[in-house]
Amino acid sequence: MTDQPTNEPNPGLSSSGMSDTGIAHLEGPLVSTGPVEPEPPSRWRVAMNEIMGGSIMISILSIVLAMVAGAILIAVTDKTVQATAGYFFAKPGDMLNAVWLAVSGAYSSLFQGSVYNFRREGFLNGIKPFMDTLNFATPLIMAGLGIGLGFRVGLFNIGGRGQMLIAIAIAGWIGFALDLPAGIHMIVAVIGGLIGGALWGGIVGLLKAKTGAHEVITTIMLNFVAFYLVSFLLRTPGALQAPGSNNPKSPPMKDTVVFPPLFGERYSVNLGLVFAIIAVIIVWWILERSSLGFKFKAVGYNPNAARVAGINVGAMFIWSMVISGALVGLAGVSQILGTVTTGFSSGIDAGIGFDAITVALLGRSKPWGIFWAAILFGAFKAGGYAMQAAQGIPIDIVLVVQSMIVLFIAAPPLVRAVFHLPTPGVFRKRTKIEAV
Amino acid sequence: MKLELRGITKRFGSLVANDNINLTVNPGEIHCLLGENGAGKSTLMNVLYGLYHAEEGEILLDDVVQDFAGPGDAMAAGIGMVHQHFMLIPVFTVAENVMLGHEETTFGGRLNMTATRKTVRELSDRFGFDLDPDALVEDLPVGVQQRVEIIKALSKNAQVLVFDEPTAVLTPQETDELMLIMKQLRDAGTAIVFITHKLREVREVADRITVIRLGKVVGEAEPTATNEELASLMVGRAVDLMIDKGPADPGAPALVVKDLSVIDHVGQMVVNRVSFEVRAGEILAIAGVQGNGQTELTEAIMGLQQHVTGEISLDGKPLNRLSVNKVLNSGVGFVPEDRNVDGLVGDFTVAENLMLDRSDGEPFVKFGNLQLGYLATFAEEKVEQFDIRAQGIRTLVGRLSGGNQQKVVLARELSRELRLFVAAQPTRGLDVGSIEFVHTQIVAARDAGVAVIVVSTELDEVAALADRVAVMYRGGIIGIVPGDTSRDVLGLMMAGEHHDSRGAVA
Numbered sequence: 001m002t003d004q005p006t007n008e009p010n011p012g013l014s015s016s017g018m019s020d021t022g023i024a025h026l027e028g029p030l031v032s033t034g035p036v037e038p039e040p041p042s043r044w045r046v047a048m049n050e051i052m053g054g055s056i057m058i059s060i061l062s063i064v065l066a067m068v069a070g071a072i073l074i075a076v077t078d079k080t081v082q083a084t085a086g087y088f089f090a091k092p093g094d095m096l097n098a099v100w101l102a103v104s105g106a107y108s109s110l111f112q113g114s115v116y117n118f119r120r121e122g123f124l125n126g127i128k129p130f131m132d133t134l135n136f137a138t139p140l141i142m143a144g145l146g147i148g149l150g151f152r153v154g155l156f157n158i159g160g161r162g163q164m165l166i167a168i169a170i171a172g173w174i175g176f177a178l179d180l181p182a183g184i185h186m187i188v189a190v191i192g193g194l195i196g197g198a199l200w201g202g203i204v205g206l207l208k209a210k211t212g213a214h215e216v217i218t219t220i221m222l223n224f225v226a227f228y229l230v231s232f233l234l235r236t237p238g239a240l241q242a243p244g245s246n247n248p249k250s251p252p253m254k255d256t257v258v259f260p261p262l263f264g265e266r267y268s269v270n271l272g273l274v275f276a277i278i279a280v281i282i283v284w285w286i287l288e289r290s291s292l293g294f295k296f297k298a299v300g301y302n303p304n305a306a307r308v309a310g311i312n313v314g315a316m317f318i319w320s321m322v323i324s325g326a327l328v329g330l331a332g333v334s335q336i337l338g339t340v341t342t343g344f345s346s347g348i349d350a351g352i353g354f355d356a357i358t359v360a361l362l363g364r365s366k367p368w369g370i371f372w373a374a375i376l377f378g379a380f381k382a383g384g385y386a387m388q389a390a391q392g393i394p395i396d397i398v399l400v401v402q403s404m405i406v407l408f409i410a411a412p413p414l415v416r417a418v419f420h421l422p423t424p425g426v427f428r429k430r431t432k433i434e435a436v
Numbered sequence: 437m438k439l440e441l442r443g444i445t446k447r448f449g450s451l452v453a454n455d456n457i458n459l460t461v462n463p464g465e466i467h468c469l470l471g472e473n474g475a476g477k478s479t480l481m482n483v484l485y486g487l488y489h490a491e492e493g494e495i496l497l498d499d500v501v502q503d504f505a506g507p508g509d510a511m512a513a514g515i516g517m518v519h520q521h522f523m524l525i526p527v528f529t530v531a532e533n534v535m536l537g538h539e540e541t542t543f544g545g546r547l548n549m550t551a552t553r554k555t556v557r558e559l560s561d562r563f564g565f566d567l568d569p570d571a572l573v574e575d576l577p578v579g580v581q582q583r584v585e586i587i588k589a590l591s592k593n594a595q596v597l598v599f600d601e602p603t604a605v606l607t608p609q610e611t612d613e614l615m616l617i618m619k620q621l622r623d624a625g626t627a628i629v630f631i632t633h634k635l636r637e638v639r640e641v642a643d644r645i646t647v648i649r650l651g652k653v654v655g656e657a658e659p660t661a662t663n664e665e666l667a668s669l670m671v672g673r674a675v676d677l678m679i680d681k682g683p684a685d686p687g688a689p690a691l692v693v694k695d696l697s698v699i700d701h702v703g704q705m706v707v708n709r710v711s712f713e714v715r716a717g718e719i720l721a722i723a724g725v726q727g728n729g730q731t732e733l734t735e736a737i738m739g740l741q742q743h744v745t746g747e748i749s750l751d752g753k754p755l756n757r758l759s760v761n762k763v764l765n766s767g768v769g770f771v772p773e774d775r776n777v778d779g780l781v782g783d784f785t786v787a788e789n790l791m792l793d794r795s796d797g798e799p800f801v802k803f804g805n806l807q808l809g810y811l812a813t814f815a816e817e818k819v820e821q822f823d824i825r826a827q828g829i830r831t832l833v834g835r836l837s838g839g840n841q842q843k844v845v846l847a848r849e850l851s852r853e854l855r856l857f858v859a860a861q862p863t864r865g866l867d868v869g870s871i872e873f874v875h876t877q878i879v880a881a882r883d884a885g886v887a888v889i890v891v892s893t894e895l896d897e898v899a900a901l902a903d904r905v906a907v908m909y910r911g912g913i914i915g916i917v918p919g920d921t922s923r924d925v926l927g928l929m930m931a932g933e934h935h936d937s938r939g940a941v942a
Contacts, residue, residue, distance in 0.1 A: 289805055289806055289808075290804050290805060290806065291795050291796065291800075291801040291804055291805070291806055292804065294788070294791075294795045294806060295795055297781075297784070298781050298784065298792060298795070301781045301782070301783040301784060302777075302780070302781045302782065302783075304777050304778050305777070305778055305779060305780055305781050305792065306781070306792075307740070307760065307778075308738070308740065308760065308770065308772050308778040308779065308793075309760075309764075309792040309793035309795075310759070310760040310761035310762075310763070310764045310765075310793050310796075311761075311793075311795065312759070312761070
């Protein structure tokens, strides 16, 4: 497993969550200005425009475009394609065939490594890759929810790594040092992790609310603080270091604390997935149905108006970061209690805190969107290894595809231009709409 | 240069923004384009400026048909535009802004600043603008920035100048100065198109008036027409510019402000020992040129200012040092000066905005849960009652016109149990029809026994609403006079001249 943060956050991404409405706003008033009230466009056309120009379609098309870009990269780097390109004008068929073989081989092994492997016997064996996908997706769902919740309040939480590490330190210590009955032990560890993440996120919210310190700076700095703090504890006997060892690594988790597998020992999927789904539902409730979420969103869209409307903006920053940190912390907990139960080192976060940013962007910061985006990224992770093993295609291609997806999502007008989609809120002439 | 628009039709989907519009503007003439917000004035000018392409019709300059692919072509043909929102770069000097887009260079690609400075000086002297080419734009007052825009257009030899709602951001004095400049330009032979919805300005400078309603030309009017005639032409029905307002029946003092001072974030005293009271059932208008402390005064009452000294009490209970939330809950309604920045969340729906300042408890929230059913019923009712024209309660507020946005703010604030209603610039940027509506609502609140403060820079508005007028100048109240005080006296007070009845309570 690579420990490197795979998708370095790009400052340019920060506005992407909202940028897709830019054009609509420009044109909007012309369409729906008050005194001029022509017959409103029919429901169907409104719905059509929303879907065609809207966010879900953009997300899906971004994935398609990124896969195309990935295919080009696979073809260009393939040895056979390079060799056949030399005599392309003599026998173009050779090269086209090589391109086809390379690309289809890569993507089919990606599919077989992440969804269903036809070469294995029986459904139960064939579905194993999908279970791996779900396992990889579990922490991404949790952390993605945390980052996405931050986005909705207008906060860019890059501190996923730090929040995960602190949560891991606390939950991990509870996991190997305490003796508690099964079940209770696990719940205590999970709660400990939630508190750890919430604390580390809450510091950021508190600093922003009280001093105006920008969360991007403070979260990055707290990443370093957490990393070196946990590294130090892992090297300190009596703290997190395994007794009798010189390695900066913790003892393994006790059996009473480990997440039990969901569908038998055969698969890697564990109770963490259930926690992830519960988290999705809770975050959905917070954002869509609770007064807290209402205030979060008001602050995220327009902090000035929120303040004038009597909403305590500082308190919203603090609470959102507490919840965001807790969710990211939960991802850390699921890493050590679900995936790597044999003890952890300081690279345990595996870049999930950064991948979560990408997941939150792809999921448009909506809870179920994040859920599906995380599954997609889980599939890329699971399938990437299979692709590397089967076809010798470097796993970096998968990282390129992941990054391209976010790049396209960050530029909706580009995607619309490629597919000739209408801009939401702007209605073309009837004839053209029907032609689409 | 003579400008002629023939049969211009511009559609956006099923909406016809301009329907067969004909317009002729002669050199040396100020042609006023009058119409409500959304009538299609700006669309027409964007067609002229090459930003939109009209489906039908043609643009002629000196009887030659033009085809503009973009603003560059329009500029080259001699059309200049002064936008409502300035297209200036704040950190550049005046000269740099003027040369931007058609930079002259000398050997080695160096900018020829000397030539541009000379151009700016020449044009500035010719029209008495008094502009320093080396001043930074961000240091200039708004009115002077607008002159930079005008010089920018003139430096490209514009023969036709379009002013798109130029006075929306200006103080009364700056407006008067702009009127003078427009007359000078006209006398120098420029053809001027002046887009506005403010009747007084039209009657002051226009040589001809064309009224647009719902994308169509509905008539031409003479500058001698009365305000009522122009307004009814614009709105399509008879409009009362002076709303029916019975005499006030003031009760006990509701809001009492004593020795209030506000220090802003850069340490300047922006409100200086202000004392006044507002009785239940009366309207106190706070008049003054923009930036004399009115904004900070209302914010101090609302609990939005940090450094406030003095006393504010409502019905005998102290109001200062309370959080905004507590101020609102003690029965204060607030219409902020800039509804887009402070009053509304543009990405929220109409319904969500209607509960924006009541997200803490019943009836909109129970046990932390939003009561969406109740909210929908409530929103439908308010949309009906306040005549908010939107496709539905789920329309995003950012998509509504200014007038409808302001109605959302009013509907929200007036649907609570109020003791004090503070409305800052309640009709800024609104069209005649909406102004009438807003004024009626404010008077209705007064008649229901609420103490009302209206902050306005528009003397028309002060005259229409005020029972008493407090004039602010440089952070202090220069005097409180009866509502029927003449414009001249108020104008002098706004310029800082003390009035005989200073301090007297009418």
